[in-house]
Amino acid sequence: MSEAIIDTVCCADLMTTQAPSVSTHEVLEIAERVYGLKGTLKPLNGERDANFLIQSNTGAFVLKFINAAEDPNVISFQTQVLLHIKAHGAHLPVPRVLPSRNGEVEPNVRVNGQPLTLRTVSYLDGISQNLGTPSVALMHELGTSLADVNLALKAFRHPAAHRDLLWDVGHAERVRPYLDSLDADQLPLVARLLDNHETSVKPRLAKLRAQVIHNDLNPHNVMLDCATGSRVSAIIDFGDALYAPLINELGTALSYQFDADANDPLWQIKAFVAAYNARITLQREELEVLGELIAMRMAMAITIAQWRASLYPENRTYVLRNLRTTWRNLQCLTALPEGLLTQSLINACTPEAQ
Structure with a gap:
């Protein structure tokens, strides 16, 4: 079996193994026995793990019953990421x-005879970004917050940080086996982006600075304060964190900030990247590849979502919740005049160009 096929199989295991099945009664019993927590319980959505929110008299917490296919070393890595941020940010x-x-x-813990690893974290209240009010100020705050997370993680090292992950935009070629899940009108564009990624983008990424990154700053992982819906109250879910080129962090995050309905569909992206650049100066070589990473991440999202929907039709609505918007954004993004996105990113990070 070739290395490429082995990588694809390994990083797909988590996507094809059902999340643990844990009853409400079992969660409450485990919460009290393991943590001394008593309270009311609410199941939360999760792609790979079984997650529950418990409201107790000592606070609100999220219990995560981790997918049995997860590597124990990766579980340790994800926990240590949070502990490192607590110490350095x-x-x-x-x-x-x-x-x-x-x-x-x-x-x-054991659930139905199956051994599972449990991680419990504090619950940070808020509404997800997609329910909030878009603004330049919010994009500035979000760009600054993500840069500060990256600064806190700059010196963090862990052996399992170098992991194979299907959602790693730096290795977008891993989604090739799932292209048959795409609609006929989607396939040509996604295939073209993948070809360009392998021949042009990936060789350039290998020469850029790298570190541990969050790797999944989508609007469901950004909480806004409930009162205004316009201030960042939390950045959550470090489950896709890994060691990768730093610019991949922005490629992923900005793929969710394109606004196809606006007169300037790049307005959120430009405000976000300008604020990030004010905290971590982006190199010219990084900015020159960023636009292609944004498009590639969108293409990955529609591919992986439709593949997973075919595996788990009972969860199809949740898995495909962002598909229509993402496909429309990708079409609009790739229809922009050649070079416009890259030049807009460079201008946003160049004060004299404002």
């Missing part, structure tokens, strides 16, 4: 790990 609004009664940050 205490001001940042990210979840805090709750130790068990025995002081464990990753206690093992």
Whole structure:
């Protein structure tokens, strides 16, 4: 079996293994026994894990029963990411790990005879970004917040950070086996973007600076304060974190900030990247590849979503919730005049060009 096929199989395991099945009764019993938590429970959506929100008299927490296919070293990596941010970015609004009664940050539990690893973190209240009010000010705040997360993680090292992940835009070629899940009108564009990624983008990424990144700043992982819906109250879900070129962080995040309905569909992207650049100066070589990463991440999103919808038709509505918007944005983005996106990104990071 070739290395490329092995990589694809490994990073797809989590996407094809059902999330653990845990009843409400079992969660409440485990929460009390392991953490001393009593309260009311609410199931939360999750792509790979079984997640529950518990409201207790000592606060609100999210219990994550981690997918059995997850590598224990990767579980450790994800936990250590949060602990590292607490130590090096205490001001940042990210979840805090709750130790068990025995002081464990990753206690093992048995559910229906199956051993599972559990991670519990503080719940940060808010509404997801897609329910808030878009504004330049919000994009500035979000760009600054993401840069601060990256600064906090700059020196973080962990062996499992170098992981194979289907959602890694730096290795977009891993979605090739799933192109047959696309509609006929989607396939030519996605295939063209993949060809360009392999021949032009990936060789350039190998020469750029790299570190551990969040890797999934989509609007469902950004919480806004409930009062105004216009201020960042939390950045959540570090489950896709990995060691990768730093610019991949923005390629992923900005793929969700394109506004096809606006007179200037790049207005959110430009405000976001300008604020990020004010905290972490982006190199010319990074900006020159960023536009292609944004488009590639969109293409990956529609491919993976439709593949997973075919695997789990009972969860189709949730999996495809963003498909229509993402496809429309990708069509609009790739229809822009050649070079416009890249030049707009460069101008946004060049004060004298404003």
